[in-house]
Amino acid sequence: MNHRIVFGSYPIPRFAGIASHNFVAWTDADGRPLYEINGGAANADGSFNYCAVKGPLTAVVTDYRHRDLTYYPEFYVRPTSVSNVLMEAPFAVIAARWNAAVEVAEMIRQSGLRYSFLVQNSNSVATAITEAMGLTPPSAAIGRLKAPGSFRRLALKAA
Structure with missing residues (x-):
């Protein structure tokens, strides 16, 4: 049975659902989320800032086996989230791509x-996460109004 990498978009209610929060998730063959990566701002204690207007840019990996919404947000399971399958493959193939994302x-x-x-x-x-896996974000989920910042290339240096 194949696992999937999905690109999700959550319409932000604060912006009348016009602008979206994009994220990436790994689901099992039954469509259950295993992991999710969200970007955003971090609070001073390192927790995820759901209402960010400033702060350090962060990316958090949520492991659905160990849920802690303060530090690891979940958007895949929200009823208003929309997802597009980027890749479907056996576990080992998805795991290798996901390691690049992490x-x-x-x-x-x-x-x-x-x-x-x-x-x-x-x-x-x-x-950035999607491209690190050698995949392309879906055109329906990106755009300057729909997803501000989606065209931005982050200036990252290899560790």
Whole structure:
């Protein structure tokens, strides 16, 4: 049975659902989420800032076996989230791609970049994560109005 890498978009209610928060998830053959990577701003204690307007840019990997919504957000399971399958393959193939994504998430956390709603945000993180896996974000989920920052290339240096 094949696992999947999906690109998700969550319409942000604060912006009338016009702008979205993009993220990437790994699901099992039954469609259950196993892991998810979200970008955004971090609070001073390292927790994820759901209402970010400033702060350090971060990328967090949620392991659905160990849920802690303060530090590891979940968007895949929200009823308003929309997802597009980027890849479907056996477990080992998906795991190798996901490892590349986790490495980039760590680079983003260590980058020293600052969160900016229009420039460097969850959408630019989702794009960087997707491209690190050798995949392309779906055109329906990116755009300057739909997903501000989705076209931004993050200035990351290898660790």
